[in-house]
Amino acid sequence: MEQSDLDALLADARARRPAAIDRLYRLFSPRVYGFLMRLLPSRDVADDLLQETFLRVVRTIETYVHDGRFEAWIFRIAANLARDHMRQRRRRGFVARLDEIDADDGTVRDTTADPHARSALDVLISGEQAQRLEREFAALPEMDREILALRHHAELSFREIAELLGVPLGTALARAHRALGRLRGAVRNADGE
Numbered sequence: 001m002e003q004s005d006l007d008a009l010l011a012d013a014r015a016r017r018p019a020a021i022d023r024l025y026r027l028f029s030p031r032v033y034g035f036l037m038r039l040l041p042s043r044d045v046a047d048d049l050l051q052e053t054f055l056r057v058v059r060t061i062e063t064y065v066h067d068g069r070f071e072a073w074i075f076r077i078a079a080n081l082a083r084d085h086m087r088q089r090r091r092r093g094f095v096a097r098l099d100e101i102d103a104d105d106g107t108v109r110d111t112t113a114d115p116h117a118r119s120a121l122d123v124l125i126s127g128e129q130a131q132r133l134e135r136e137f138a139a140l141p142e143m144d145r146e147i148l149a150l151r152h153h154a155e156l157s158f159r160e161i162a163e164l165l166g167v168p169l170g171t172a173l174a175r176a177h178r179a180l181g182r183l184r185g186a187v188r189n190a191d192g193e
Helices: 003-014 018-039 043-063 070-092 120-124 127-139 142-152 158-165 169-192
Strands: none
Touching (some): 003 018, 003 043, 018 043, 070 142, 070 158, 127 169, 142 158, 142 169
16 A cells, blocks of 8 residues: 555544545454464454454544554554453463363364464474474564564564564564574474474
8 A cells, every 4th residue: 555545544544434444444454363363372362352453543543643654553552452461361370171172292272273364384384393383483482472473474574573562673683583493493393203
């Protein structure tokens, strides 16, 4: 979308025109949803937080100062909601249903995963490798998971990611490099077994 088109769309959204708000949702929701799916434990939670993200966008769009970073602003809202959800989940403790526990290794599997939200890499990797990769991704530190999801699913630049997370650019780059190395190692180890 051209910058001038986005400027006009945002002006209409600030004026609370329903068609503009609907168009913002249609334009940005697929990528926000993909981002949330990478960070969250289930499709239901990602659906809920997608809706909450856009509710917050609608409620606060009048205060948004358009500086060419609207996309980063939406992803910041989604990331904050995902982070809050995961903190609450840790505080409450997580209880898995029996049908979510893998009988072979005792790990919790996501029974609500959306097969259409998977990347091309997921399709190419065998089922066992994909499970190992998913477990390894889930074991990454929270910020590393966010950085990878923002880069590969939200398609933000590292500069935008650094600004969004409030870290230096070098930190975002180093964390992404280290996390990708860990994931590559998990895939290589699965191949060698």
